Structures are given as C-alpha cells and as structure tokens.
Amino acid sequence: MDVLITDDSGFMRDLLREILEEEHNVVGEAENGVEAVELYQEKDPDIVFMDIVMPIKDGIEATGEITDMDPSATVVMCTSVEQAEQMKESIKAGAEGYITKPFQKESVLEEINSIAAE
Amino acid sequence: MEIDIRELETYQKLAHDGAQSAAQSLSQLTGIDTRVQVTDVSLMSPSSLSYEFIGDEFAGVNIDLSGEIAGEIVLAFDEHGRTAITETLVPADDPEKQKSSIEEVGNIMTSGFVDGWANYLEAKIKSSPPTYIQGTGDDILPNSASEGDTHLFVFRSRVEASKDAVTDPIDFRILLVPDSDSLERALEPDTGNIVSLEKLEVFNEMTREGAEKSAMNISSMTGIDTTVNVSRLSLIPIEDIPKEVGNKRYVGTVMEFRGKISGYLVILFDQPSGRAVVDALVPMETDEQWGETEQGALRELGNIMTSGFVDGWANVLNAEIKHSPPEFVADTGASILRPITGKIAETEDHAFMLDSNVQTNSDQVFTCQMLALPRRDELEAALDDLLLENAENTRVDPDDLF
Numbered sequence: 001m002d003v004l005i006t007d008d009s010g011f012m013r014d015l016l017r018e019i020l021e022e023e024h025n026v027v028g029e030a031e032n033g034v035e036a037v038e039l040y041q042e043k044d045p046d047i048v049f050m051d052i053v054m055p056i057k058d059g060i061e062a063t064g065e066i067t068d069m070d071p072s073a074t075v076v077m078c079t080s081v082e083q084a085e086q087m088k089e090s091i092k093a094g095a096e097g098y099i100t101k102p103f104q105k106e107s108v109l110e111e112i113n114s115i116a117a118e
Numbered sequence: 119m120e121i122d123i124r125e126l127e128t129y130q131k132l133a134h135d136g137a138q139s140a141a142q143s144l145s146q147l148t149g150i151d152t153r154v155q156v157t158d159v160s161l162m163s164p165s166s167l168s169y170e171f172i173g174d175e176f177a178g179v180n181i182d183l184s185g186e187i188a189g190e191i192v193l194a195f196d197e198h199g200r201t202a203i204t205e206t207l208v209p210a211d212d213p214e215k216q217k218s219s220i221e222e223v224g225n226i227m228t229s230g231f232v233d234g235w236a237n238y239l240e241a242k243i244k245s246s247p248p249t250y251i252q253g254t255g256d257d258i259l260p261n262s263a264s265e266g267d268t269h270l271f272v273f274r275s276r277v278e279a280s281k282d283a284v285t286d287p288i289d290f291r292i293l294l295v296p297d298s299d300s301l302e303r304a305l306e307p308d309t310g311n312i313v314s315l316e317k318l319e320v321f322n323e324m325t326r327e328g329a330e331k332s333a334m335n336i337s338s339m340t341g342i343d344t345t346v347n348v349s350r351l352s353l354i355p356i357e358d359i360p361k362e363v364g365n366k367r368y369v370g371t372v373m374e375f376r377g378k379i380s381g382y383l384v385i386l387f388d389q390p391s392g393r394a395v396v397d398a399l400v401p402m403e404t405d406e407q408w409g410e411t412e413q414g415a416l417r418e419l420g421n422i423m424t425s426g427f428v429d430g431w432a433n434v435l436n437a438e439i440k441h442s443p444p445e446f447v448a449d450t451g452a453s454i455l456r457p458i459t460g461k462i463a464e465t466e467d468h469a470f471m472l473d474s475n476v477q478t479n480s481d482q483v484f485t486c487q488m489l490a491l492p493r494r495d496e497l498e499a500a501l502d503d504l505l506l507e508n509a510e511n512t513r514v515d516p517d518d519l520f
Contacts, residue, residue, distance in 0.1 A: 008443055009418035011399065011411070053421060055443050080335075080425035083432040083439065084514040091519060098516035101422050102338045 001116055002027045004045040006036040006062065007078070008054040012101070016049060016078065019105045024112065033057025037065050040073070047112060050095070052079040052086060060086065060093050067094025076111055078103070119298070119315040121305035123498070126159055126353055127468050129273070129304060132235050133157045134355075137275035137292055139230035140193070144279065147223055148206040150288065152279040156358045158471075160272050161322050162350035164256075164263040167270060169347045169475070170291070171258040178290070179224030179248035180260060183232065186241035187304065189296035190260035191231065193224045194251065199279065199288035221248050231292055239304075260295045269319045270295055274352075317501045320509045322351040322472075324430050327512050329474030329488060331426035336476065339419060340398035342484060348475040356463045359471060363451030363489070368392070369408060370486075371420030371444035372458065375428055378437030379500050381492035382458045383427060385420050385444075386451060391484045395419060413446040420444035427474075427488060430512030435500055458491065466494055 001024045007013045013029045020026055027043040030036035032054045040048060048066065052059040063075045076097035077090045087098055097111050134157035141152035171194065178194035195203065203223055204216040225248045236243040251258055263270055273294040278287050296304070326349035333344040354362065369392035370385045387395060399415040406412070421444050432439040447454045462469055472490040 009414055009421065011415045011418045053425075053441060053443055058440075080422040082425060082429040082514055082516075084519070085432060085436070085438040086440075087514065087516055087519045089438075096520070098520050100516060101425075102335055 001025065001046040001112065002043065003112070004028050004030065004036065004039055004043060004048045006030040006033070006048060006054070006059065007051040008032055009051075012051070016108070019108050020049075020112070023109060033059060033062030033065075036062045037069075040066050041069070046074065047115060048073065048075045049078045049099075050075050052077060052081045052090070060089050063090065063095050064093035074115055076115065078108075119302050120307050120312045121301070121315050121318075122307045122309055123311040123313055123353070124309040125305045128238075129235075130157060130159045130353060130355070130468070132238055133159070133231075133273040133275060133294065136231035136234045137277060139234060140227035140275075140292060141277050141279070143227045143230045144203075144223065144290075147226065148203055150202055150206075150279045152277055155276045155278050156354070156362045157273070157275040158352040158354035158358070158362070160274055160350045160352040161269050161318055162272060162348070163326075164259060164270060166348040166350050167263060167272060167293070168255045168259055172255050174289075175252070175254055176258050176291075177220055177250070177252040178258070179221055179228065180251050181225070181228050181248050182246035183243055183296075184246075185236075185243040186239045187232075187235055187243050187296055187300045189294065189300055190262055191228055191245075191295075192251070192258060192260050192293045193228050193231075193290065194258050194293075195220070195290040196288065199290050202279075202288055217250055221250050224248055228292075231294070260293065262295055262297070269322065271301055271315075311498070313498055313501055316506065317504050318351060320504065320506060321431075321497075321501060322349070324434055324509065324512055325349060325351065325427075325472045325474065325490070328427040328430045329476065331430070332423040332474075332488060333476045335422045335426050336395065336419065336486070339422065340395050342394060342398060342478060342482065344476050344478055344484065344486070346474055347477050348473070350473050352471045352473065353468055354471050356459050356467060356469050359459045359469065359489075359491070360452035360455040362471075362473075363455050363487070365450045365452055367449065368451050368454060368487075369416060369446075369448045370454070371417055371424075372447050372454065373420065373424050373441045373444050375424070375439050375441040377432065377439035378435050379431060379439060379492045379496045381490060381496075382462075383424050383441070384447075384454065384458065384489045384491075385423055386454065386487045386489070387416075388485050391486060392416065394482070394484060408446075408448055417444045417446055423488070427490065429514075431500075433512055433514050434508050435504060436508070437500075455489075462491060462493075468494070470494055470497055
C-alpha cells in the first residue's frame with residue numbers, strides 16, 4: 001500500500017517509515033496538516049498516518065479537509081492523544097483508525113493490514 | 119468538606135510569615151543567615167511527603183498542637199544544618215547536648231511559626247514539649263501521616279541558610295499538618311471562592327495517574343524503568359514557583375494546553391537524565407549536545423508525556439484539552455519557569471501547581487519533574503463540574519470508539 005506519514009516530529013516520522021517500509025511503500029512525509037493536504041493531492045496515497053498535535057494545522061482539521069476532498073480517503077490517526085472527545089472528533093472528520101503512541105511495531109502493521117482487508 | 123480558597127491563601131501567607139519568624143529565631147540563636155525559599159499548601163500522600171526526606175539524614179522536632187489549630191508540626195534540619203547548629207551551640211563533642219540543642223532550637227523556632235497563627239486567629243494554640251526525631255523518609259513524618267490517610271493537607275516551608283558565605287547551604291523544612299476539624303474550622307467557606315476538598319483529592323489522584331502514565335511512556339520509549347515518587351497539588355504564590363524549581367540546569371519541554379482547563383505543562387529532565395533518554399531514543403553519535411536531532415527526540419517524548427498527563431483530566435471532565443507542540447528548553451529551572459509565571463502573574467497572585475517527580479528505582483540516577491500550572495479560575499470551575507462517580511474514567515480505549 002502507498003502510505004503518507006504526517007507527523008511534526010522527524011524522530012517519529014523516521015520510526016514510522018522504518019516500520020512501514022517493511023511491508024508497504026511510503027510515498028511522502030508531511031510535517032503538518034497543510035503539507036499533509038497538499039501531499040495527499042499530489043501523491044494520492046492508499047492510507048494516511050496522521051498525528052493530531054502539530055503546528056500550523058492540526059491532524060483532525062487536516063483529516064476533515066482530506067476526506068472532504070476525497071470521501072474514500074483512508075486516514076489512521078497516530079497520536080499520543082487519548083481523549084474520548086478528540087477520538088470522536090477524529091471519527092467525525094473521517095478517520096477510520098486510531099493508534100496511540102508510544103506504539104509497538106505490531107500494532108501499526110496490524111492496523112494497516114486490518115484496514116487493507118476491509 | 120468545602121474549603122475557602124481565599125482563606126487558604128491567607129493561611130499560606132501566615133505559614134510564610136511563620137517560617138520567616140522561625141528562620142529569624144535561628145539566625146539570632148546561631149548567627150546563621152536564613153532565607154525562606156518557598157511556602158506552599160500542598161495536598162499529598164504520606165508516601166510523597168516521605169520522599170522529601172530521602173537522600174539525606176534529617177533531625178529535628180515533632181510537636182503536637184492543640185487549641186484553635188490542632189495537629190502536628192515537624193521541623194527538620196538536613197545534616198549541614200544540624201552540624202552548623204551544634205557546632206555553634208555545643209562546643210564540646212557531647213552527643214546528648216547536641217541532641218538537646220537541636221530540640222531547643224527546634225522548639226524556639228516552632229513557637230515563632232505557631233504564634234503568628236494564634237495571633238491572627240485571636241485564639242490559643244498550645245504546643246506539646248518537643249519530641250526529638252532523626253532519620254530519613256518515614257522517620258521524619260508527622261505521626262498522623264502514617265494513620266492511613268490517603269491525602270494530607272500540609273503547609274510546607276523550605277528555608278535555605280548559610281553559615282559564613284563559604285559553607286554549604288543548609289536546608290530545613292517546616293511542616294504543619296492540621297487535623298481535619300481544625301482545617302474545616304479554619305477554612306470554613308466565607309468569601310464564595312469555594313472548592314470541595316474531596317474533589318481536590320480526586321483531581322490530585324487523577325494527576326498521579328496521569329504522571330504514572332507519563333512514566334510508563336518514558337519506560338516504553340526508552341527502556342529506562344521509571345516510577346512516580348512524588349505527586350502533589352499545591353497552592354503557591356506565583357513569585358515562589360521559579361524558586362521551587364531552583365537553579366539547577368535542566369533540559370525539557372514547555373507546552374501550553376487549552377480547553378476546559380488551560381495552562382502550561384513543563385517537563386524537566388536534569389542534564390544527565392535528558393542525555394540518557396536522548397541516547398535511548400536516538401542511538402547514534404551526534405556532534406552537538408542538544409542539536410536538532412536531540413531536541414526533536416525530547417520534543418516527541420514531551421508530546422507523548424503531556425498526553426499521558428492531561429488526557430485523564432479531559433476524559434473525566436468529558437471535555438477536550440488540546441496542547442500545543444512542545445517547545446524545547448535548556449536552562450536553569452528558575453529561568454525556564456520565569457516567562458511562564460510572568461504571564462500567569464498578570465492576572466493571579468497564587469497558582470495551583472501540580473508537581474510530579476519521576477525517578478528510577480534502579481542504580482541509574484534519573485530524575486524528571488513535571489509541573490502543570492492550570493489557570494486557577496478554570497481549574498476551580500472544572501472542579502465544580504467534576505462528577506466524583508466519573509473519577510475512574512481516566513482512560514479510553516480507541517477500539518471502543520473505532
């Protein structure tokens with residue numbers, strides 16, 4: 001699957017890339033919500049891994065913009081935020097999955113594979 | 119029990135004045151220069167209080183109070199303080215006389231502390247003869263701290279002193295633990311700024327859980343086995359907050375959070391601990407001590423720790439609390455805190471401070487301090503809305519919603 005990684009932390013983007021590249025194709029990395037929307041249009045990935053807390057535009061807002069543009073877009077939130085209200089907002093914005101940091105490699109791959117199987 | 123926050127501020131001020139009076143007594147008796155660093159009112163567990171007396175051998179006195187304010191008062195000197203007092207007052211090497219001098223100095227200083235309270239209340243507060251205490255941790259705690267209380271309401275003062283400019287600084291602590299009847303009487307709602315003590319306790323417990331989650335996140339990301347040793351909620355004058363953190367050098371992150379409760383969260387690692395977590399997160403040689411790679415790793419750790427800390431509040435309050443991306447900081451604790459307290463001081467003179475210390479139980483020296491400074495009016499409103507029956511719901515499993 002073609003994956004777009006969105007996280008303001010270079011450290012976290014490297015970690016996710018390392019995990020995902022074992023089985024998938026990372027087509028781009030965005031550092032904030034604005035870049036994520038632009039890269040989504042440019043790369044048309046199968047799945048977007050989206051952080052929530054980011055500068056310029058947060059991940060929930062960016063998810064809403066991406067799913068407005070492309071209702072079939074698949075976005076998985078990948079965040080340290082574990083608040084019910086923000087999870088509900090993510091669902092409302094169109095997110096289909098939610099991984100909490102710190103994560104294990106297996107949970108990332110399981111999430112992407114279960115979405116691929118749907 | 120409901121308590122009046124304005125009254126609590128008044129008692130904090132009384133405790134501060136009392137500590138100053140006690141410090142002056144010490145100066146008069148021994149010629150030691152004294153400075154009251156911090157006086158706050160804290161809600162904390164006996165184990166958190168005990169931890170403040172770990173790492174050095176303390177000696178001092180325990181005195182029972184009765185009358186308008188009943189309870190216990192403990193005054194304890196660290197080893198430097200004890201030596202400075204005994205060397206001044208007891209020239210000969212006489213252990214019994216040295217012990218007696220500590221008892222008497224403690225007794226005189228404690229009177230200085232308590233008398234201001236009695237005068238303010240226009241009532242009598244009687245003190246028992248002093249009991250000599252010596253040791254570390256639990257040995258120093260008031261007896262009431264070991265009677266199964268989950269939370270203690272403690273007036274804490276930390277005083278630094280030095281004998282001659284060249285000697286090591288002396289640290290002594292004064293703790294006043296009033297009994298619940300005295301507390302209820304003293305803090306009877308009067309001004310309309312009322313907070314439920316039970317809800318404060320629940321909030322404190324939620325914060326401890328948050329700190330434990332953050333500690334777990336450190337362990338999970340770095341492999342360093344960490345635990346929360348201290349977690350307390352204090353009402354403290356804003357100007358004292360930088361002094362509370364002190365002039366040791368730290369690295370860490372500062373975040374602003376907004377929502378049902380807004381404020382600041384500061385995560386501070388002492389320099390070797392900061393280095394240890396960065397080495398664990400970024401296992402490669404880098405040229406700079408705190409270059410972009412190291413800063414990025416610490417920012418991400420700060421981000422994850424912050425969520426661990428504040429998400430429980432949001433879930434229990436059925437609300438959102440968003441936080442800004444972390445800002446990397448490297449400076450003395452006081453310098454890191456000053457810009458933040460400057461902003462808070464524009465509207466407040468006292469702040470609630472939630473303070474958690476994360477350390478290792480292993481031989482590896484590791485300390486991390488997390489300080490949350492919520493906006494006081496918003497915290498008071500949130501406590502008002504807090505449903506005690508909801509207090510257990512700090513954690514949410516995404517699988518239940520997705």
